[in-house]
Amino acid sequence: MHPQSDLAHWESSVHAICGNFSTHPQRHIPFLGSIQLSNLGGLEVAHIETNAHRVERDYKATQDDRYCFLILQTGGIMGFSACNGEELALKPGEIVLIDSSWRFNMLPQGLIQQTSVHLPRTLVQNLLPGKQPFHKLSSNGISTQMLRNMMQQLRYSNTHFGAADSEGMALQQALASLLQPALNLHEQAPSSLRALAEQHIVRLLQDHRLSPERLADEMHISRRTLYRLFESEGQSIAHRILTLRLDRCSAELEWPGNDALSITDIAFKWGFSDVSQFSRAFKRERGISPREYRQLSLQAANIAQDTSSHAPEFF
Structure with a gap:
């Protein structure tokens, strides 16, 4: 079949199954695109595969918002972006709930596969936090695991014999009860999210691969949401990570028992992959070089020790 015919057939099928x-x-x-619909007693399940560059929710979507899409990514990575700036990436095994009343784009990263369960929006709209x-579901929690198992079963269910309306x-x-x-589990107040971000940063601080992108992925939130958590305090995520790393390095440099550790060893220990970058950042933030900081700290420690040893004793 001619590629244009493939695209026309795909768009016609998508409109019929998912809307505008x-x-x-x-x-x-x-172009590759395949969408198949299973109807299980009134519960619609779409099986999707495509390598499209972009799939846009049409501007008329608000006239066609009777469903919320509960999507299980089964192959490839799908990016999502909404008109309000929210973004996320869905990896195989991850689940997202999408409110169909919003305008959004789907951005396949190569060939992707998904299973999309169409839940009546009236059924789930009161659950939306x-x-x-x-609403990307956290990978933790029994409820999410059970949802994933159910959707996998729906993906492979034999539909030749149909299903009764009561079953649908x-x-x-x-599905709604598990949602x-x-x-x-995923919904948290901004202050709780900020505290959770700090916990993840501390846990990953020694890993040189720590970045805002990885942190957002670890927390199952969009980068934009993560940036907002720190912007409210006038500090960027990158600067917060840098500050914590420099604090740990300073503590290491101050400790007299760390003489065997070189400045390079300490920098690498706390996530810096380039000692020159570490030295520049340290001097910019502390006003002196790491070597000078260590020397001054050791001198201060020696003075304090001498003072203590010569202090008069009182009985």
């Missing part, structure tokens, strides 16, 4: 979306294929790469387009309704209720604790 516009598809933009990759340039110079043959705040007005956000995307039961499946919808079961509530899964979303509550």
Whole structure:
């Protein structure tokens, strides 16, 4: 079939199954797109595969928002971006709940596969924690694991024999019941999220690969949400990581028992991959070089020790 015909058939099928979306294929790469619908007693499950460059929720989406899409990524990585700036990436095995009343883009990273369960928006809208387009479920928690198992079963279910309406309704209720604790597990107040971010930073501080992108991924939130947590205090994430690393390095340099550790050893221990970068950052923040800081700290320690040893004793 001609590629244009493939794209036309794909868009027609997507409109019929998922609603108003516009598809933009990759340039110079043959378009691949397949979408199949299973109807389990009224519960619609779409099985999707595509290598499109971008799939946009049409501007008329608000007229076609009867569903929320509960999506299990089964292959490849899918990026999402919404009109309010929220972004996330969905990896295989991860689940996201999307509010269909928002305008958003889907950005496949190569060929992707998904299973999308269409839940009536009226059924889940009261479960949505705040007005956000995307609700990525935490990988922790039994409720999320059970949801993943159910969606895997729906992915491979034999639909030749159909399902009774009562079964479809039961499946919808079961999914919604598991969604509530899964979303509550993920929902946290900004202050709690800020504290959680600090915990992750401290845990990963010695890893030179620590970055805002990795931190957002560890916390299952968008980079924009993460940036906002720190912007409210007038500090960037990168600077917070740098400050904590310099604090740890300073403590190491101050300790007299660390004579055997070189400045390079200490820098590498606390996540710096370049000793020159460490020295420049240290001098910028502390006003002196790491070597001078160590010398002054040791001198101060020796003076304090001498003072203590010569102090008069009182009986």
